[in-house]
Amino acid sequence: MILRGPYLPEPGDSRTKNTGNVKAARQFFFEHRPRNLSHLLRQRYSWMTRYLADKEKVIEIGSGAGLSREFIDHPGLVLTDVEKHAWVDMQADALNMPFDDGALEAVISVHMIHHLANPRKFFQEMARVLKPGGMLVIQEVHSSLATRAVIRLMRIEGWSYDI
Structure with a gap:
């Protein structure tokens, strides 16, 4: 495709078959189990396990298709999402969570914050909801070359985005 001006997609114009349809994306994953996607998802979630092992209850906010349950081995994992789905344990709004102050030990947010109107x-x-010493585990997109270059430069200066 050669663009000769601004590209404004029409509603429904999508390069990805299941964009915005978490139910269809989930169904596709469980029916086909693509090896490359399984590998990427395993990498996406596996690093979190060591930080969550000693937590009794772990809340994932914005679970989407709920694939984290396949890759995070934790008996206290609770999936939440703003939308109600059969695989979601609890419906919850990330900006107004149904938990008391200081009630949670750990919250996971995976590729969700960039979707929020007010991060x-x-x-x-x-x-508010995390108890003192509680843990917020975030994995967020930073795929642009410029962002990767800045992160690499900041590491030279001693900054770290690792836990």
């Missing part, structure tokens, strides 16, 4: 409110809400 600052999300972090305020996490500060």
Whole structure:
């Protein structure tokens, strides 16, 4: 495709078959179990396990298709999402969570924050619901070359985005 001006997609114009349809994406995954996707998802979630092992209850906010349950081996994992789905344990809004102040030990957010209209409110809400010393585990996209270059440069200066 050669663009000769701004590209404004029409509603329904999508390069990805299941964009926005978590039920169809979930169904496709469980029917076909693509090896490359399974590998990527295993990598996406596996690093979290060591930080969650000593936590009794772990809440994933914005679970989407709920694939984390396949890759995070934790008996206290609770999947939440703003939408009600059969695989979601609890319906919850990331900006107004149904938990008391200081009630949670650990919250996971995987590729979700960039979808929020107000990320600052999300972090305020996490500060409210997490108990002192609680853990917020975030995996978020940073795929642009510019972002990767900045992160690499910041590591030279001693900054780390690793836990």
